[in-house]
Amino acid sequence: MLRYLYNRSDFVPRITFNSVIKKFGQKLPINDLSFVIEDGEFVVLLGPTGAGKTTTLKLLAGLETPNEGSINFDNEEVNNIPPEDRKVGFVFEQFNLFPHMHVLDNLIYGPRVHRDNLNDARIVASEMLDMMYLDDTQHLFPNELSGGMKQRVGIARAVSGNPQLLLMDEPLGALDAKIRGSLRIELRNLVKELGLTCVMATHDTLEAFTIADRILCLNNGQIEQIGTPEEIYNSPKTPFVANIIAECNNYHGVISEKGEEYDTVKLENGLKLLINSNSHELNTKVQLIIKANDIIQRTKSKSSEINEFELKIVNSRLLGDYYRWSCTFGDDVIKFKKMITPEVLIGDRINQKVRLVIPPNKIFIYQINNE
Amino acid sequence: MATIRFENVTKRFGSKVAVDNLSFEVKDGEYVTFLGPSGCGKTTTLRMIAGLINPSEGHIYWDDKPIEQVPPHRRHIGYCFQHYAIFPHLNVYDNAIYGLNAIGHPSKNTIERGNAALKIVGLSGRENEWPKRLNAPDLQRLAIARVLAMGSKVLLLDEPLGALDLKVREEMQDELRDLVTKLGLTAIHVTHDQAEGMAIADRVICMRAGKLMQLDKPNNILLSPENPFTANFIGESDFLEGLIVAGKKSGPGFIEVYGGPSLVIKNLPGGVGEAAIVSIRREFMKIESREKSIGENGILGKVQSDRLIGDYRRIYIQLETGKTVQVKVPTGSELFKPMQEVFVIFPSDLLNVYPSPEEGLNAAISVQ
The missing domain is CATH 3.40.50.300 (P-loop containing nucleotide triphosphate hydrolases)
Structure with a gap:
């Protein structure tokens, strides 16, 4: 040796x-x-x-x-x-x-x-x-x-x-x-x-x-x-x-409002998301990516949290070590997942409503070129 | 009705035992998946149901009638192969009715049944296309249509x-599952993909070396594997060996881990003085820093490394017993430094315990 x-x-x-x-x-x-x-x-x-x-x-x-x-x-x-x-x-x-x-x-x-x-x-x-x-x-x-x-x-x-x-x-x-x-x-x-x-x-x-x-x-x-x-x-x-490193949600939209702390993106699916304020100008076309793993489920609503949505589960799937749910999100769907625990395995099912939060610092922003 | 029952079925090829005294029942309308390492006898079992081979011993029943003497084409069982077995020289429609023609089905409602089957799988209007023009999911749909046209009550996949x-596979899993439920079929599905096996099934059969290791709902297989093999094969688990030091069989008590402390156990696998194995899924162990923890049901260890694997981190910890365990924690939770002293907590309601296997732990969990 x-x-x-x-x-x-x-x-x-x-x-x-x-x-x-x-x-x-x-x-x-x-x-x-x-x-x-x-x-x-x-x-x-x-x-x-x-x-x-x-x-x-x-x-x-x-x-x-x-x-x-x-x-x-x-x-x-x-x-x-x-x-x-x-x-x-x-x-x-x-x-x-x-x-x-x-x-x-x-x-x-x-x-x-x-x-x-x-x-x-x-x-x-x-x-x-x-x-x-x-x-x-x-x-x-x-x-x-x-x-x-x-x-x-x-x-x-x-x-x-x-x-x-x-x-x-x-x-x-x-x-x-x-x-x-x-x-x-x-x-x-x-x-x-x-x-x-x-x-x-x-x-x-x-x-x-x-x-x-x-x-x-x-x-x-x-x-x-x-x-x-x-x-x-x-x-x-x-x-x-x-998209190759994690299971992601992909949305297209336009920066519709600039703010001090947050900018607003109007998504093609009809919803609005706040993102951390950045150098992109008003009306820039952007692609937003959110990892399914980064979305937080709240059991009780804190008052007016940013990017909080009440959504209906349309699909759920056991992935082995993870459990994943899909919810309607505008005309689109949003996927979120959690590592399995006994609670997760008996948790929410199709047609139930869940409260989800998308933290602005977990949204990746990519500018879309016009061509 | 289509209930399939195996009673002490053994299949030998020469001196090799491919399926070893297998007994189980798949109920009418149930979706069952077979999981196991390659060579465990999954496909042999499927082929026996289809009638492509016959058991060496034991019986297979369809609704309480033995079917060994029934030739494959009279069993009303549809068999879908991995590579679809679509004929390239026949168009979509002719492929769909191929099975009907092959068994000499009277021609008057062949057209009806072919069209109905194509409609169910969403291939209506594409009857005249050639298979080479179809993408992989459509080829799969066509293979299923052929089986449906035969009027099969049992689908073998x-x-x-x-x-x-992956993405298309998940969509097809949902589609397949919906289809089977809608048509009230009984489905038996062999896969090497654990996620697929767990996601699609009502119940999972876990096999090893021709033997049935567990037949249960996916959640029960995950949370309460019946033996060390299943615990190791389905997902990832770590194992500790020890001795029962207090308590009675099936009651609460303590197992002293070799070279370590005693753990509280809810349901002992044996009596005092007997050797036992404690297993836990890697997602279920918890890590607490030595300073902050009282170490309840914990074993002291040193962090060796903390590695990001995408959505989770894998932390390698050498326990004071000498054994190294791997703990999976969600990405974003507290980071640990190499050589940091921590308690690994083994929550007693998440432990599975087994009598120590005669052949030794490594042999008992081996997948080869």
Whole structure:
């Protein structure tokens, strides 16, 4: 274990993307991407299918070359360095283990191809199997392992090739929810213990928040926001980010009144909301976003609270660890949710009325461009 | 009427036992979901109801009549597959009546039944479209229409919404649920998605390794899981092991947690001197700072980390017993610093207790 760590710690690179563009014909899967990943940092690429996550990973691995811009590992440009010279480990969603080799042979396949010292490779491989709780599986074949164990082998293989950079593409996507949950934490601990720089792609927000030092939100090949989970959750820069990180209510409207403390927004659904006074001018078209989790339910009305509404529940749903209600809100609906407690589970039901408060400081305001 | 009852049903494939002595009843008009890890026997159970395979032992009854000898096409059971099984070379209408034609249904009211089924799922007016023009929810609706046209009283759904994204999936869950209620069908629905299983069902069957672990209303499964497996599988729970030190079985008493204090228990799983397991959902533990708390039913611990996971925070706390628990608190509540000493409170009315399992705790809750 010690020897393994000692061998690698000097080489972990800092990664820079400078205005990277990747074209496939007319398509721009990566459209002017610039960011820095510090050495030893765990960054998660979060975005929907087609956002450019996998292409970014392939660019990092050297499986794709940028059409424009540069990718640097520390100060060295790596645009034209082939994958085999980059010292990256890759973990795939579908495990990609060799079915005809037992676990240990799968792990030392890389060193064997590189004609490295196989005795050393075996020692490293055994250490990795130990770390991933796979010590009894060395001589089993992949089809004798459960999905979770297969991916542990996939991860062990990726890191026992002595990489500087670990890349993972939806590594937990093919696993049962329960196993995914426990592997997330293990994966983060492993990467941190080895001190690797790691970039992982996922479309699962919970996973990104659980694992990442920083989250890079990707959409249409561009960065929407990069930041720590706290930064992204507390101040989403764009409506896209807000809606990907939490269940949100989205309303369009116009600033209809400016005040000292609060401005008024007239919503398209016919209602008015007060928002914290800001720099937007009168008649600006805005999109307001309110997280379902930020709406407060009052059992008794305090006198004339701001943004207080009495609304009728039209839908309710148990989400596992949360309970969510939808209420009519003008011509629209508003969703609010609470973490489950025994009281929540026997609580309000369809057609009952509830008193909701939308705190002005919890409303995110985005200007809508006219085009 | 359409009540489905399993009586000691076992299904073996070679030496492998896929379903192990399963007994349960799904009542007429009831919506039941099957939850369990992959390989737990959910789909095998569904296939036995449909008649695609027969039990190795035991009996399946439809309204008290055994149905093992009834071939699948005479069972009045509709089976919806995950990938819809829509024929690409047939238009919407021909897909909808495919089942009727296949069982040689007399043609005079085929048209009527096909049209009625399409109307119910909202595909009227689109009879001549080709499946490749339909989006995923419409394909699902068409698959359901085909089953309805057959006049099935029982709807079997195997991961019917697995291919849809979250928002559409939730809308389809509501639609499916309303449809089943409106038509008075009995529905049995297999899913790996716990939220879906809990949201849509009257009752949930939780399975593991071919065995039924619990059959109950969603709220009861959440609040009163009958065994450590269900407690662990449905949502997230932490477990403490200890010894019963005072009280009588089924009455109030104390369990002394190994390496820690005694906790007040309302309903002991055994008598004094017996080993027991205490489980609690991670949302239900409370954290109180050491200075402010009297620590009632609490265990002292040190905060290891406090991580924001979006709408909630997950706080890792190492208890004085050596065990680490994870507490989920709503985002916006008090923050905790690493190494801060706190009491983790285990409210006695939110605890579930079990006799210590023979195979050990880890084996008892394992999902693999």
